[in-house]
Amino acid sequence: MTEEDAPADALREAAYGIFEIILNKELKRRGSYLFDRVENGEDFSEDFREIFSDFSADYPDLAGALNNDPAVIDGIYTKICEGEGVLPTKTELMYWIVQDRTGYIPAPDEDEKAGKWLIFLDKDETDEMWVKIRNATLKGLLGFSAKVSTAKENPDSRDERFVIYVYTHDWSNEEEVMNIREELKKLGVEQRIGYKRNIETYHGEYSTPGKKVTYYSI
Incomplete structure (x- = not known):
C-alpha cells in the first residue's frame, strides 16, 4: 500500500x-x-x-x-x-459487530462506570456463541450492549482469537456483574473469563505476562 x-x-x-x-x-x-x-x-x-x-x-x-x-x-x-x-467469521469490512439491548439509550456517565466480560474464542466457536449472546443481549438478559471482533485483520489486536465483550452498566455493582456471568454460563460460557473496567481500557492498561488488569475473574 x-x-x-x-x-x-x-x-x-x-x-x-x-x-x-x-x-x-x-x-x-x-x-x-x-x-x-x-x-x-x-x-x-x-x-x-x-x-x-x-x-x-x-x-x-x-x-x-x-x-x-x-x-x-x-x-x-x-x-x-x-x-x-x-457473523464475525464472515465479516471482513469492519473490525467489530455491535448489538445493543432493545431500547438502550446511553447515559452521560456510562463510560466511566461501565465494564465488560471478555470471552476469547477460537474461530470455530465464535459464530454460534455470538448469535447466542447477541440474542440474549437484545432480550435484556445480559448487559446493555455486546460486541465481537471479526475476520478483518486488526493491527491493534493483542490476541489471534476472536473476542466477545459483554458490557454491564456499573463495575462496582457486583450483584449485577455476577448475575450476567451466570447468564453467560447458561449460554455455554463455562471457561474462566475475566471482567475489565472501562477505566483500565481508557488508561491504556492491558494484561501482559505477570500483570493482570481484570477486576473479576470467574
Missing part, C-alpha cells in the same frame, strides 16, 4: 461502517433487523438499494468512497447476504 492509498482506504472503511449503522437502523424501522433478514434468507435487495440511495443523497462523499458503481453496491449486498456484518 502506498501512502496515497492509506487515506482512501481509511475513508472507505469509515464510510462502510457508517453505512452499515444506518442500514441496520433503517431495516429495523422497516420491520426487522439485518441479521434476521440474512438468517431467514430474505431477499431485501430493494430495501438495501433504497437505503443506499438515501445514504448517497445525504452523504455523497462517503457514498463516493464506497464507489457508486451499481456492480460494487451489488457486491456489498451479496457479501451481507453471505454473513458480512452478521
Whole structure:
C-alpha cells in the first residue's frame, strides 16, 4: 500500500461502517433487523438499494468512497447476504459487530462506570456463541450492549482469537456483574473469563505476562 492509498482506504472503511449503522437502523424501522433478514434468507435487495440511495443523497462523499458503481453496491449486498456484518467469521469490512439491548439509550456517565466480560474464542466457536449472546443481549438478559471482533485483520489486536465483550452498566455493582456471568454460563460460557473496567481500557492498561488488569475473574 502506498501512502496515497492509506487515506482512501481509511475513508472507505469509515464510510462502510457508517453505512452499515444506518442500514441496520433503517431495516429495523422497516420491520426487522439485518441479521434476521440474512438468517431467514430474505431477499431485501430493494430495501438495501433504497437505503443506499438515501445514504448517497445525504452523504455523497462517503457514498463516493464506497464507489457508486451499481456492480460494487451489488457486491456489498451479496457479501451481507453471505454473513458480512452478521457473523464475525464472515465479516471482513469492519473490525467489530455491535448489538445493543432493545431500547438502550446511553447515559452521560456510562463510560466511566461501565465494564465488560471478555470471552476469547477460537474461530470455530465464535459464530454460534455470538448469535447466542447477541440474542440474549437484545432480550435484556445480559448487559446493555455486546460486541465481537471479526475476520478483518486488526493491527491493534493483542490476541489471534476472536473476542466477545459483554458490557454491564456499573463495575462496582457486583450483584449485577455476577448475575450476567451466570447468564453467560447458561449460554455455554463455562471457561474462566475475566471482567475489565472501562477505566483500565481508557488508561491504556492491558494484561501482559505477570500483570493482570481484570477486576473479576470467574
